[in-house]
Amino acid sequence: MDATKMNTTTMKRTKWFWPWQDEKEEGWLEEMSQSGWHLKSVQLPCVYTFNKGEPCRNAYRLDYMLMKKDQLTEYLQIFQDAGWEYVGEMSNWRYWRKRVMNGETAEIFTDNESKIKKYQRMLVIMVFFLIFLTFIGTNMFINRTWTEPDNILLIDVIYSLAMLCYVVIIPIYVVVVVKLIWRIKQLKQNRL
Amino acid sequence: MSGHDDIHQYLPLTESTYYILLALAEPMHGYGVMQNVDSLSEGTVKIGPGTLYGAFQTLEKEGLIVKVGEEERRKIYTLTPKGREVLNLQISRLRIMVRSGSAI
Numbered sequence: 001m002d003a004t005k006m007n008t009t010t011m012k013r014t015k016w017f018w019p020w021q022d023e024k025e026e027g028w029l030e031e032m033s034q035s036g037w038h039l040k041s042v043q044l045p046c047v048y049t050f051n052k053g054e055p056c057r058n059a060y061r062l063d064y065m066l067m068k069k070d071q072l073t074e075y076l077q078i079f080q081d082a083g084w085e086y087v088g089e090m091s092n093w094r095y096w097r098k099r100v101m102n103g104e105t106a107e108i109f110t111d112n113e114s115k116i117k118k119y120q121r122m123l124v125i126m127v128f129f130l131i132f133l134t135f136i137g138t139n140m141f142i143n144r145t146w147t148e149p150d151n152i153l154l155i156d157v158i159y160s161l162a163m164l165c166y167v168v169i170i171p172i173y174v175v176v177v178v179k180l181i182w183r184i185k186q187l188k189q190n191r192l
Numbered sequence: 193m194s195g196h197d198d199i200h201q202y203l204p205l206t207e208s209t210y211y212i213l214l215a216l217a218e219p220m221h222g223y224g225v226m227q228n229v230d231s232l233s234e235g236t237v238k239i240g241p242g243t244l245y246g247a248f249q250t251l252e253k254e255g256l257i258v259k260v261g262e263e264e265r266r267k268i269y270t271l272t273p274k275g276r277e278v279l280n281l282q283i284s285r286l287r288i289m290v291r292s293g294s295a296i
Contacts (some may be wrong), residue, residue, distance in 0.1 A: 109243050143205040
């Protein structure tokens, strides 16, 4: 699952995470920092670049939000004023880091409501994609008139592959949506 | 009657929202709000930047706060008359809570 490229000072790693498991991802980045690998940048598709440095205790936090450019300026400023260092952005996930001083906890969300809202933002996007894909998929199934089996065209192959994707991708989105709803429900019951 | 209900739908405020509104009785930017909440609450409430940014967006949309300026990329907000009204209602609710609590 993990692909690692490494030399003495930088390391690239490709790692996938599910949107309801962002806290696990934060924990992993914190462990990396404790072993001296500090996140330098993130880019699609899930490529993390680390720099080697002194091992230290860093808090990593992930935020999820769609943002316009003028909103971003204000957003970044508020976080930086609060002492957070911006690492980067990857498909609307923003990665934040802060040095943890003795026993202090560092949180970007300090109440349950705002934490819940983060997952609700993800949920809205995922539901949107789910509806979009279902719509496209359904239209392809209904409107496609199949050619005779002895006359298979390239277009049929493409369509078949597309169908297969929908059969796989749509269930994945359903799982993501259900998991996010579950996570929100958990938070609402205050079981952090 | 409808105007009356309108204001009450925001109550009770969460602890974070209460302190954010309290801080914004004076025009202030995000960093100021975070520091102010810390001192106003005597250290009992900390506002993280994610929570604050979200609160600014929500409160502005609800018309409880408004942008009044900008200072070195920092947006300055303050209470609207509606925001002040909500805050005052919350304060009187809190007074009742403290009064009834002092009886024991």
